Amino acid sequence: MSILSRREFARQAATFSLATGFGGGFAASSKKKKLVNPAVAVPPPPSITGADSLKAHAEAVGLRVGCAVVPELLDLDGAIGAGTSDRYSQAVAAQADIVVAENAMKWSSLRPSATTYDFSRADKLFTFAGAFGQAVRGHNLCWHEQLPGWFAGFATKGNARELLTEHIRVVAGRYAGRVHSWDVVNEAVNLADGRPDGLRQSPWLELIGPEYLELAFAAAAQADPQAKLTYNDYGIELDTAEQTAKRGQVLMLLRRLHARGVAVQAVGIQSHLQATGPQPGVGLVNFIREVARMGLDVYVTEMDVNTHELDGDAQAQDIAVAEVYRRYLGLVLPEPNVKAVLTWGITDAHSWLNTIQKPWTMRADGTRQRPLPLDDAYEATPAFFAMRSAFDGARQQVVPADITRPNAVPGPVPGVAAPSGEPFAPFAVPGSPEVPPKP
Numbered sequence: 001m002s003i004l005s006r007r008e009f010a011r012q013a014a015t016f017s018l019a020t021g022f023g024g025g026f027a028a029s030s031k032k033k034k035l036v037n038p039a040v041a042v043p044p045p046p047s048i049t050g051a052d053s054l055k056a057h058a059e060a061v062g063l064r065v066g067c068a069v070v071p072e073l074l075d076l077d078g079a080i081g082a083g084t085s086d087r088y089s090q091a092v093a094a095q096a097d098i099v100v101a102e103n104a105m106k107w108s109s110l111r112p113s114a115t116t117y118d119f120s121r122a123d124k125l126f127t128f129a130g131a132f133g134q135a136v137r138g139h140n141l142c143w144h145e146q147l148p149g150w151f152a153g154f155a156t157k158g159n160a161r162e163l164l165t166e167h168i169r170v171v172a173g174r175y176a177g178r179v180h181s182w183d184v185v186n187e188a189v190n191l192a193d194g195r196p197d198g199l200r201q202s203p204w205l206e207l208i209g210p211e212y213l214e215l216a217f218a219a220a221a222q223a224d225p226q227a228k229l230t231y232n233d234y235g236i237e238l239d240t241a242e243q244t245a246k247r248g249q250v251l252m253l254l255r256r257l258h259a260r261g262v263a264v265q266a267v268g269i270q271s272h273l274q275a276t277g278p279q280p281g282v283g284l285v286n287f288i289r290e291v292a293r294m295g296l297d298v299y300v301t302e303m304d305v306n307t308h309e310l311d312g313d314a315q316a317q318d319i320a321v322a323e324v325y326r327r328y329l330g331l332v333l334p335e336p337n338v339k340a341v342l343t344w345g346i347t348d349a350h351s352w353l354n355t356i357q358k359p360w361t362m363r364a365d366g367t368r369q370r371p372l373p374l375d376d377a378y379e380a381t382p383a384f385f386a387m388r389s390a391f392d393g394a395r396q397q398v399v400p401a402d403i404t405r406p407n408a409v410p411g412p413v414p415g416v417a418a419p420s421g422e423p424f425a426p427f428a429v430p431g432s433p434e435v436p437p438k439p
């Protein structure tokens with residue numbers, strides 16, 4: 001056994017003990033040995049590491065699985081050195097074969113000033129990922145949110161093109177060849193802004209115009225020709241009128257970019273889902289197939305399940321959340337261009353749904369959300385097991401009984417008009433906006 005594999009063994013054994021609570025439970029039960037009736041002794045929790053991890057099950061069917069990571073929380077020295085007892089580091093190492101920085105690679109983290117860069121947290125993530133053989137997603141190069149404080153007073157129509165392309169040249173250039181996929185542009189579509197092309201009225205749009213997207217993708221392609229260049233968005237998962245319309249505009253945007261030869265190679269579907277209300281269905285499958293026809297990969301980039309509107313205790317949350325994971329992954333994973341699933345965090349202890357206090361995160365009973373595969377105590381949630389089972393059946397056409405799924409062969413879907421060959425045609429589904437004028 002090599003030193004590394006011995007370490008790996010020790011680390012995984014420690015992860016098993018800590019992540020499952022098995023170690024603590026064992027110690028406690030051995031102390032009270034005489035009081036325990038073996039006939040009713042609680043069996044140890046199931047193994048969730050090594051061959052039983054999310055990544056082992058995903059790898060077996062050619063999928064990548066992983067999570068958003070807060071590099072500040074990682075015990076890098078321990079993890080790559082003598083070993084770490086830090087449960088967060090252990091969980092990320094044990095479960096993920098792809099990671100993404102939750103915040104550390106956004107402009108606000110990387111750009112302390114208009115002329116400087118701070119790569120410390122991003123570098124830490126790359127070092128950790130490198131030590132554990134994990135791929136890294138880059139998130140993100142161009143977004144309307146989390147811009148640094150200096151941005152508004154500094155960026156002008158005169159310097160914005162240079163500011164954007166220089167940032168991409170430096171950041172994507174630094175990690176060139178080490179990035180699985182870059183979210184080059186994040187959340188560029190917002191129907192509420194009322195533009196015929198569906199584009200969000202973002203600072204980038206205002207400063208540069210709609211061509212900022214092409215500019216960003218071109219700069220990224222030049223800086224890192226190996227990364228899959230991705231367009232990432234949210235609110236495109238459901239078959240509600242609103243999300244159907246947004247999904248249509250995203251598809252039109254992709255077609256416009258594609259028709260102009262812009263190097264978009266993948267779509268990120270954020271997948272911040274709700275435990276209550278309408279669930280994803282046939283519209284999303286159609287979308288995934290449409291982008292497959294354009295040669296694009298699809299990544300589930302930020303999955304979690306929000307229970308802010310769900311009544312009930314922790315167990316009720318767990319059942320509802322796991323069911324959303326089961327249905328959702330059962331819906332999308334049979335599509336062969338879906339290549340990766342990332343959850344937005346690995347543990348409920350650090351989920352943004354528990355740290356951000358907003359009307360759309362806070363539960364009426366004041367209890368914490370349970371949106372991720374590991375809970376606050378690093379115990380596997382039912383969602384963990386739902387994910388693992390979904391991977392096992394991933395490439396089969398196994399469909400939850402209550403989801404109407406189009407035939408495996410791409411073709412007309414009842415209620416959805418067939419896509420035309422016209423790249424600017426609307427994604428012809430009820431609620432789609434009008435065709436935007438050709439650029």
Ligand code: XIL
Nearest residue numbers: 102103139186234270302344352356
């Ligand atoms: C979120 C982070 O999780 C939070 O910590 C931060 O305060 C705000 O951003 N869509 C995205 C992510 O693309 O970058 C967002 O991450 C969640 C929504």
